[in-house]
Amino acid sequence: MAEKRAQFGTKIGVLMATVGSAVGLGNIWRFPYECGNGGGAAFLVVYIAFVFLLGVPAICAEFSLGRSSRKGMPLSFRVTDGSRRWDILGYASIIAAFMILAFYAVVAGWTLEYIMDSVTGLFKDTPNSDRHAQFASFVSGWRAVGWALLFLLINALVMTGGVVKGIERVSNILTPLLFLLLIVFSVNSLLMPGAAQGLEFMFKPDFSKLTTEVVLGALGQAFFSLSLGMGCLVTYSSYFSDDTPLVKTAMQISVLDTLVAVMAGVIIFPAVFSFGMSPAEGPTLVFEVLPNIFHNMPGGSFWSFLFFVLLALASLTSIISVSEIVVAFLCDCFGMTRIKATCIVTGISLVTATLCSLSFGSLAELNLFNIFDFLSSNVLLPLGGMGLCVFVGWRMKRSAYLEQMKRESGVPAFVFDYITIGIRFVAPACILTVFIAGLL
Ligand code: TRP
Secondary structure, eight states, X not given: OOOOOOXXXXXXXXXXXXXXXXXXXXXXXXXXXXXXXXXXXXXXXXXXXXXXXXXXXXXXXXXXXXXXXXXXXXXXXXXHHSSSTTHHHHHHHHHHHHHHHHHHHHHHHHHHHHHHHHHHTHHHHSOGGGHHHHHHHHHTSHHHXXXXXXXXXXXXXXXXXXXXXXXXXXXXXXXXXXXXXXXXXXXXXXXXXTXXXXXXXXXXXXXXXXXXXXXHHHHHHHHHHTTOSSSXXXXXXXXXXXXXXXXXXXXXXXXXXXXXXXXXXXXXXXXXXXXXXXXXXXXXXXXXXXXXXXXXXXXXXXXXXXXXXXXXXXXXXXXXXXXHHHHHHHHXXXXXXXXXXXXXXXXXXXXXXHHHHGGGTTTTTTOHHHHHHHIIIXXXXXXXXXXXXXXXXXXXXXXXXXXXXXXXXXXXXXXXXXXXXIIIIXXXXXXXXXXXXXXX
């Protein structure tokens, strides 16, 4: 007899697990650097439009597919369609998951280093003028590799140790705490001398800065930050109970996730201008700006310790959700035990994460870090998301996915129209347009 599929215990547990997956380095590390590269406010406007125009319908599509099939990748396609024709989407997801695991572990490793640095008082003792050189020397070395590997091992421990429940409980407390802390830091940044310039950069759009590249960046960032496009939410929703409200959850995730990203921007950009740095610094931006902020803040070591512990945990709940896609795949398709599946995923990731980390040092020529970051977020996730929307909107029976969503009360009828139109037309058309424009 088939084993009964696990289910989330409570409604708040569902919200915390999905928000825990969405809120992570994508909001606090990736959003500010992408927004900085994309010229600030213009990027933000396009980003928010993508979140609500495409993101919310696409989340609902993933949820309906996952809960109706009660399967992850690629089996959800197989059981729904009765054929193997859509498997390719599932396999692309697995590849994307491995790429994300590799570079995500590297950045998460940086947060572990910063926890240590907060304890030893390094931020306090190093003048801001030395920050760039100090960080450059850290990321280029083996120490950074060590932290990335440690993070992957912690992830493996959580995945196999059945502590997921514990993590769920802990993040019920920590996610709200991270929120509070972000508010404190936002206020702190708003009081800085460069605040006005930073806010203008972030909120006063100059649409002449919009290039196809920026639009593609915003699209990729929306998918990355919402954990969309590679079946992460299909897998999670296969554990939902029958009465979990899909549309409401999709809305809550999108609003909370966007709020965290905007707060990260409000913290970073005033500081960037205040310290005379460049907003288009790239992936290292946040890790050079934040220590400067803490250096100048009263009680900086305490605040930075608290912040990086919370950020490391937020990253852990996100990386768990990425690993879960592959682990669920190996267990469902090959009948492996969770332990064996986790060992395989971790073994491969240890190698790829090392290569990504060394992209800041001896492997800078190859720069696998940037390649994985770009390929997964800007190519595989949007294309995967498009495939998912086309599948749910056109292959799955309309009554089947609407039935999933309509199992909740208090949602006005037009919302279902907005989601259906989004899944069938808006999301596929927008993604296709952005890609064709990108190719030209
Ligand atoms: N959304 C997470 C973040 O912002 C990263 C993440 C977790 C993710 N699961 C995912 C990205 C699935 C894409 C797909 O940090």
